[in-house]
Amino acid sequence: xxxxxxxxxxxxxxxxxxxxxxxxxxxxxxxxxxxxxxxxxxxxxxxxxxxxxxxxxxxxxxxxxxxxxxxxxxxxxxxxxxxxxxxxxxxxxxxxxxxxxxxxxxxxxxxxxxxxxxxxxxxxxxxxxxxxxxxxxxxxxxxxxxxxxxxxxxxxxxxxxxxxxxxxxxxxxxxxxxxxxxxxxxxxxxxxxxx
Amino acid sequence: xxxxxxxxxxxxxxxxxxxxxxxxxxxxxxxxxxxxxxxxxxxxxxxxxxxxxxxxxxxxxxxxxxxxxxxxxxxxxxxxxxxxxxxxxxxxxxxxxxxxxxxxxxxxxxxxxxxxxxxxxxxxxxxxxxxxxxxxxxxxxxxxxxxxxxxxxxxxxxxxxxxxxxxxxxxxxxxxxxxxxxxxxxxxxxxxxxxxxxxxxxxxxxxxxxxxxxxxxxxxxxxxxxxxxxxxxxxxxxxxxxxxxxxxxxxxxxxxxxxxxxxxxxxxxxxxxxxxxxxxxxxxxxxxxxxxxxxxxxxxxxxxxxxxxxxxxxxxxxxxxxxxxxxxxxxxxxxxxxxxxxxxxxxxxxxxxxxxxxxxxxxxxxxxxxxxxxxxxxxxxxxxxxxxxxxxxxxxxxxxxxxxxxxxxxxxxxxxxxxxxxxxxxxxxxxxxxxxxxxxxxxxxxxxxxxxxxxxxxxxxxxxxxx
Numbered sequence: 001x002x003x004x005x006x007x008x009x010x011x012x013x014x015x016x017x018x019x020x021x022x023x024x025x026x027x028x029x030x031x032x033x034x035x036x037x038x039x040x041x042x043x044x045x046x047x048x049x050x051x052x053x054x055x056x057x058x059x060x061x062x063x064x065x066x067x068x069x070x071x072x073x074x075x076x077x078x079x080x081x082x083x084x085x086x087x088x089x090x091x092x093x094x095x096x097x098x099x100x101x102x103x104x105x106x107x108x109x110x111x112x113x114x115x116x117x118x119x120x121x122x123x124x125x126x127x128x129x130x131x132x133x134x135x136x137x138x139x140x141x142x143x144x145x146x147x148x149x150x151x152x153x154x155x156x157x158x159x160x161x162x163x164x165x166x167x168x169x170x171x172x173x174x175x176x177x178x179x180x181x182x183x184x185x186x187x188x189x190x191x192x193x194x195x
Numbered sequence: 196x197x198x199x200x201x202x203x204x205x206x207x208x209x210x211x212x213x214x215x216x217x218x219x220x221x222x223x224x225x226x227x228x229x230x231x232x233x234x235x236x237x238x239x240x241x242x243x244x245x246x247x248x249x250x251x252x253x254x255x256x257x258x259x260x261x262x263x264x265x266x267x268x269x270x271x272x273x274x275x276x277x278x279x280x281x282x283x284x285x286x287x288x289x290x291x292x293x294x295x296x297x298x299x300x301x302x303x304x305x306x307x308x309x310x311x312x313x314x315x316x317x318x319x320x321x322x323x324x325x326x327x328x329x330x331x332x333x334x335x336x337x338x339x340x341x342x343x344x345x346x347x348x349x350x351x352x353x354x355x356x357x358x359x360x361x362x363x364x365x366x367x368x369x370x371x372x373x374x375x376x377x378x379x380x381x382x383x384x385x386x387x388x389x390x391x392x393x394x395x396x397x398x399x400x401x402x403x404x405x406x407x408x409x410x411x412x413x414x415x416x417x418x419x420x421x422x423x424x425x426x427x428x429x430x431x432x433x434x435x436x437x438x439x440x441x442x443x444x445x446x447x448x449x450x451x452x453x454x455x456x457x458x459x460x461x462x463x464x465x466x467x468x469x470x471x472x473x474x475x476x477x478x479x480x481x482x483x484x485x486x487x488x489x490x491x492x493x494x495x496x497x498x499x500x501x502x503x504x505x506x507x508x509x510x511x512x513x514x515x516x517x518x519x520x521x522x523x524x525x526x527x528x529x530x531x532x533x534x535x536x537x538x539x540x541x542x543x544x545x546x547x548x549x550x551x552x553x554x555x556x557x558x559x560x561x562x563x564x565x566x567x568x569x570x571x572x573x574x575x576x577x578x579x580x581x582x583x584x585x586x587x588x589x590x591x592x593x594x595x596x597x598x599x600x601x602x603x604x605x606x607x608x609x610x611x612x613x614x615x616x617x618x619x620x621x622x623x624x625x626x627x628x629x630x631x632x633x634x635x636x637x638x639x640x641x642x643x644x645x646x647x648x649x650x651x652x653x654x655x656x657x658x659x660x661x662x
Contacts, residue, residue: 030276034333037342054338055631056331059640061648062321066328090329121321138321144645147653155316155652163318171318180319183291188322191330192278 008036009080017081021088021108027193031087035080045077046070061142065121073126089117092190112177114189119176129170132156226388230425239434239586243562246585249369250350250561256366276334284644287323288651315652337627340532343564350561352584377583385430385582392426397486399423404489413519416490417468424465433587435462442593443467444522444552447515449544452554453616454526455534456567457574458581459556462589469524470494470514474501492520508543515549522552527609528629533566534558536623540613542605550596553612555620559588570632592619 009032017028038050051067052058060066070078070086078086091109106113122130122138135156143152163171163179171179229236351373399419406412428435443466444450450469452459463469468491475484475495484495494514500506514520527540534557545551558565563584567577581587594615599608610626617624 027276031333034276037338038332051332052635054331054335055627055636055640056335056337057328058636059638059644060324060328060331061641061645062324063328063641066325066332087329087333090326118319118321118325121325122318139316142320142324142645143649143652144642146646146649151653159316159318176318183319183322185319185322188287188291188319189326191326191333192280194276194278 008032013080017084020081021084022091023084023088023193024195026195028084031084032080035083045079046083047077061144062121062138065138065141069117069121089113090189090191092192093186109190111185114185115177115180116173118185118189119173122171129168129172130176131170132160135159135171222384222387226429227391227426230429231422233421233425239432242432243434243586243588246350246562253351253366253369260366277330279330279334284323284647285651288317288320288648291317291319291322320648336536336623336625337631340536340538340625340627341570341632342533342568343566344533344535344560346560350563350585352563377585381432382579382583385432388426388430389582392423392430393483395426396420396423397483400486400490404486413491419490420468420487421465424461427461428465431458431461431581431587432585433458433462433589435466435588436590437466438590438592439595440466440593442552442595444469444554444593444596445550446520446522447518448522448550448552448596449511449515449547450522450524450552450554451527451540451544451612451616452524452556453534453537453620453622454528454531455556455558456531456565456577458565458587459526460524462556462591463524463554466591468521470521472496472511472523472525474498494523504543508547511544512547512549515547527613530629530632531567531569532629533568534560534622536625537613537617537620538625538627538629540609542609545599545605545609545612548599550598551608551612552596553594553616555592555594555616555622557590557592557620557622559590562586562588565589590620594619 009029014025014028017023018025023031035046038053039046040050040053041047048067048071051070052063057063057066070083072078072082085108088108093109093111119130120126122134124134124137136152139152139156147155160169160171163175165175165178166172225236225238351370396419400416403412403415403419406415450463452463460471464471470491471487471493473484473495475481475497484493487493488495492514494510496507496510511523514523523544525544527544528538529541532538563581563586565581565587567574572580597608597612597615599605603611614624616622
């Protein structure tokens with residue numbers, strides 16, 4: 001419920017988040033209301049259980065990985081700032097032109113940052129390479145029990161073969177970007193936030 | 196000092212005595228007597244119209260005040276926080292593959308004109324799931340059904356306030372006046388009525404229980420139940436509009452309705468007689484239940500019997516077969532939902548095979564939020580909140596009776612009834628189970644999505660091997 005939620009968010013915080021993420025004032029207050037309603041423990045931070053309570057997310061095959069993307073390395077709680085930074089990556093790229101004065105450096109929702117975010121979904125150990133195992137893990141999550149190990153293995157092998165240019169049997173970020181150069185990443189990895 | 200105090204005391208006692216008698220006489224004449232005869236003096240409708248005017252004024256005042264002080268208002272967005280794309284998994288994956296040829300095929304090049312479906316797994320396949328996942332984190336259908344709806348305009352209750360800062364003295368005074376009226380006048384009045392209603396119910400039904408079974412008993416029990424429920428309706432200042440009373444449930448049928456709060460029972464039962472179904476409780480609730488069943492047959496289950504689905508079904512169908520018994524009132528959602536949507540109907544009541552009379556109940560949240568958020572408030576807290584709101588305003592629609600068609604299974608029938616209720620009440624028709632309030636979602640849904648994706652993946656693979 002939004003009853004006291006928006007009053008707990010100070011104006012300075014809203015301004016900082018605006019600068020960092022590019023969201024508008026009303027978007028930030030509404031997302032704070034949503035954050036507050038997910039926070040059942042009312043301690044100002046979300047845990048993994050809070051996310052898993054969303055049925056549509058719990059039935060998403062990649063649900064666990066998506067939840068992981070919100071939590072910084074080794075931590076169990078995500079505060080509102082962190083929540084907004086992750087969501088900011090899904091802002092459409094055109095919105096940057098509308099809000100004059102982009103943040104310094106590369107905005108969170110640039111094409112490259114979106115690709116990096118998707119890369120991190122595969123690369124669990126953060127070694128900047130997608131190994132065969134990591135690819136298999138993601139494939140297994142998406143197909144469940146419906147495809148055999150051998151078939152899945154050969155799909156993974158073929159995918160690596162076609163993307164790998166330097167022969168190290170892993171997919172680096174550059175190779176990943178090359179494979180996806182024709183894909184409309186800006187549209188597929190964006191959500192239209194209403195004003 | 197002595198002689199001064201006693202006349203003063205006497206005066207005080209006299210005044211209290213007089214005000215009590217006046218109070219009771221007013222209560223009796225204006226509220227209880229009409230309730231007994233089922234009449235309405237129109238006081239509540241007048242009250243409702245006045246309140247609406249006050250709320251409008253209050254909202255305009257807040258908006259004006261906020262503009263003057265240049266505060267940004269929290270505005271609820273009825274359309275949601277995001278605009279969801281309605282594309283399905285298959286459509287999106289086909290699009291990705293058709294834009295295909297984004298892979299350098301090593302080795303011998305393929306024939307020109309070969310379909311792009313020769314590529315199987317695309318690394319961009321995850322985008323669909325990733326985006327859907329984030330969308331559901333920002334705005335999902337289910338979790339918002341279990342919290343109260345947000346209001347567009349303020350109704351002078353602190354509990355539904357998002358923007359209240361000191362805008363103007365007049366507004367604060369009005370709010371303060373509201374608090375005094377609600378807690379000082381309305382709440383005691385309603386408590387008195389509620390206590391009267393419940394005690395009369397228990398007393399009279401126990402009396403009637405002493406009579407031998409027969410037409411007189413049923414008639415009296417009907418009158419008593421209706422009278423007491425009407426008093427309870429006034430105890431909540433509930434303003435109810437009944438539509439299509441020609442479709443009211445008849446004996447031998449089952450009445451199903453959407454569930455928002457325990458008050459639903461009082462609202463329906465003050466306009467017709469029903470046999471209630473439920474688990475027998477201890478304490479005050481148990482006393483009421485036990486005395487009610489003396490006057491006319493309700494269906495109460497012991498806690499242990501509730502788990503036994505066959506026993507439940509048998510008792511329900513026995514009751515329904517007896518045409519002298521009242522229609523059964525059931526809430527198939529199984530839990531309270533916040534009155535913006537209707538969730539999955541449990542198929543148990545639809546397997547019995549009798550006529551189903553659907554009823555749609557829609558509350559107007561501007562006067563008081565009727566939804567019982569059982570994870571946030573206990574029953575007593577909830578009733579206190581109910582009795583200290585302005586009023587409970589709702590509309591009840593009696594829909595035409597429905598029966599299970601040839602070859603239709605219970606689940607399909609339940610969904611058909613649910614769709615009719617949702618359509619009439621202007622509610623969103625959801626397939627999700629209301630049990631998700633407390634339990635985790637079943638894995639079968641995830642497995643369905645995985646199966647769908649695998650089919651697309653492997654289907655493409657088969658194409659390839661065929662060529």
